[in-house]
Amino acid sequence: MNYVSTRNKSLKATAAEAIAKGISEEGGLFVPDTFVYLTKADFERISKLDYVGRAKEILKLFLNDFTDEEIDYCAKGAYTGSFDEERPAPLVALNDKVNILELWHGPTCAFKDLALQLLPYLLTTSAKKVADGKKTVILVATSGDTGKAALEGFKDVEGTEILVFYPSDGVSPMQKLQMDSQKGKNVNVFAIKGNFDDAQTGVKKIFTDADMKSLLLENNMQFYSANSINWGRLAPQIIYYVSAYCDLLKTNPEIDNTGFNVVVPTGNFGNILAAYYAKKMGVPIRKLICASNANNVLTDFINTGKYDRNREFFTTISPSMDILISSNLERMLFELSGNDDKMVAVLQKSLSDNGTFEVNDEIKLKLSDLFYGGCCDDAETLATIKETFDKYGYLCDTHTAVAVNVYNGYVEKTGDNTPTVIASTASPYKFAKSVLSALSDNIENDEFSIVRALSEFTNTSVPSPIAALENATVRFGTVCDKTEMPDVIKAALKI
Numbered sequence: 083m084n085y086v087s088t089r090n091k092s093l094k095a096t097a098a099e100a101i102a103k104g105i106s107e108e109g110g111l112f113v114p115d116t117f118v119y120l121t122k123a124d125f126e127r128i129s130k131l132d133y134v135g136r137a138k139e140i141l142k143l144f145l146n147d148f149t150d151e152e153i154d155y156c157a158k159g160a161y162t163g164s165f166d167e168e169r170p171a172p173l174v175a176l177n178d179k180v181n182i183l184e185l186w187h188g189p190t191c192a193f194k195d196l197a198l199q200l201l202p203y204l205l206t207t208s209a210k211k212v213a214d215g216k217k218t219v220i221l222v223a224t225s226g227d228t229g230k231a232a233l234e235g236f237k238d239v240e241g242t243e244i245l246v247f248y249p250s251d252g253v254s255p256m257q258k259l260q261m262d263s264q265k266g267k268n269v270n271v272f273a274i275k276g277n278f279d280d281a282q283t284g285v286k287k288i289f290t291d292a293d294m295k296s297l298l299l300e301n302n303m304q305f306y307s308a309n310s311i312n313w314g315r316l317a318p319q320i321i322y323y324v325s326a327y328c329d330l331l332k333t334n335p336e337i338d339n340t341g342f343n344v345v346v347p348t349g350n351f352g353n354i355l356a357a358y359y360a361k362k363m364g365v366p367i368r369k370l371i372c373a374s375n376a377n378n379v380l381t382d383f384i385n386t387g388k389y390d391r392n393r394e395f396f397t398t399i400s401p402s403m404d405i406l407i408s409s410n411l412e413r414m415l416f417e418l419s420g421n422d423d424k425m426v427a428v429l430q431k432s433l434s435d436n437g438t439f440e441v442n443d444e445i446k447l448k449l450s451d452l453f454y455g456g457c458c459d460d461a462e463t464l465a466t467i468k469e470t471f472d473k474y475g476y477l478c479d480t481h482t483a484v485a486v487n488v489y490n491g492y493v494e495k496t497g498d499n500t501p502t503v504i505a506s507t508a509s510p511y512k513f514a515k516s517v518l519s520a521l522s523d524n525i526e527n528d529e530f531s532i533v534r535a536l537s538e539f540t541n542t543s544v545p546s547p548i549a550a551l552e553n554a555t556v557r558f559g560t561v562c563d564k565t566e567m568p569d570v571i572k573a574a575l576k577i
């Protein structure tokens with residue numbers, strides 16, 4: 083297996099190169115040029131393993147230039163001791179049809195931990211193979227959860243420095259506190275004036291800035307990306323869909339025949355793309371249900387085949403999905419077009435020149451066959467939190483609630499009652515204020531009084547990483563303009 087660029091298939095890379103580079107030189111994203119199909123016997127074998135074992139089985143298929151020892155080191159390092167009860171991705175049944183895949187039992191209480199606990203291992207192992215003793219400088223633009231998860235993953239990792247940029251108006255107070263209080267000798271955190279797209283565009287510019295690049299080289303450093311366009315972020319996400327299927331096989335063996343639908347609260351399209359890749363590898367996923375908040379650019383794309391980012395940007399109560407450019411969609415376009423790199427290059431050019439593109443009829447058909455797209459606004463999100471709690475005693479965060487809402491709408495519209503897995507992407511305590519406001523009028527002002535009130539009202543316990551924040555020391559929080567990014571980076575790296 084090789085990795086190729088979505089915009090130019092003749093540019094090939096090994097897994098280590100794809101992970102170390104993050105993005106291909108002409109702007110395309112790395113994708114595997116072949117996929118391994120898992121058989122029934124494979125799944126039965128993998129089902130017997132714990133999460134680390136399952137992770138190793140999947141990683142082996144994608145990281146073919148890693149030795150078994152390296153894969154063992156990476157998977158054990160990432161998933162031992164960092165998740166509640168050593169179960170990174172437990173399934174919780176809502177009823178006999180619907181399961182919630184809880185992806186927030188890691189150190190930052192959001193699903194990005196599943197990938198970002200592993201990425202530092204993959205990246206430092208890759209860098210050793212392809213680079214040459216240069217210091218690894220990680221640049222991250224975050225809509226909130228990536229930043230904290232990357233900081234936790236990379237803190238005090240030998241030979242690395244990490245810089246995180248979050249939008250000053252676009253993260254929750256809890257997310258902000260999580261990042262501003264980050265511990266570690268090699269961490270730097272900045273707020274960028276504007277929204278997530280501003281932060282992301284700023285970081286992308288830095289990556290391609292020739293002056294910055296040569297300045298880094300002079301100082302024996304190299305930029306790396308930890309954003310969800312890195313293949314090292316995607317591969318770990320495939321693992322939990324395979325793992326969820328393995329768990330389902332144990333509790334309801336008929337899942338093998340019925341298959342199951344997957345619902346994903348979506349922003350950058352990484353998580354749902356991983357579900358698609360799992361499907362491609364043989365996990366019997368039927369419909370991929372893509373749930374968006376008021377920033378419903380993907381809903382429109384799935385329904386019409388036209389992607390159009392020229393629209394109002396909304397700041398919502400599910401901020402990690404406040405995105406108008408879903409970067410990982412590019413990989414899906416590559417798939418849908420039958421690996422047509424020329425077509426992907428044209429579509430992406432149109433997106434960057436005009437903010438829009440439209441796919442052809444053949445792709446539209448495939449798109450609507452594979453996906454269902456739906457969206458809801460903040461009021462509907464809050465109503466869903468209350469309804470789900472009242473009906474099932476299950477407390478979901480604002481992002482997960484978008485998924486539950488869209489799923490309910492899907493069932494109402496189609497009558498499809500295939501078993502379903504809903505990805506739950508954050509702990510409700512990360513967005514405690516909104517969640518509590520959905521359930522009760524008794525709104526406190528202080529973030530931690532809200533957390534306690536939510537715990538008392540719902541009789542659920544506060545995750546320890548959130549409880550520990552109350553007495554954490556704030557170290558960061560400087561707000562800067564995106565034009566100042568090169569300067570703050572130079573200052574942080576002392577170059």
Ligand SMILES: *Cc1c(COP(=O)(O)O)cnc(C)c1O
Binds near residue numbers: 192228348350507
């Ligand atoms: C990042 C994030 C999402 C969106 O995931 P994508 O892979 O970008 O689609 C959804 N919910 C939460 C809580 C997140 O942190």
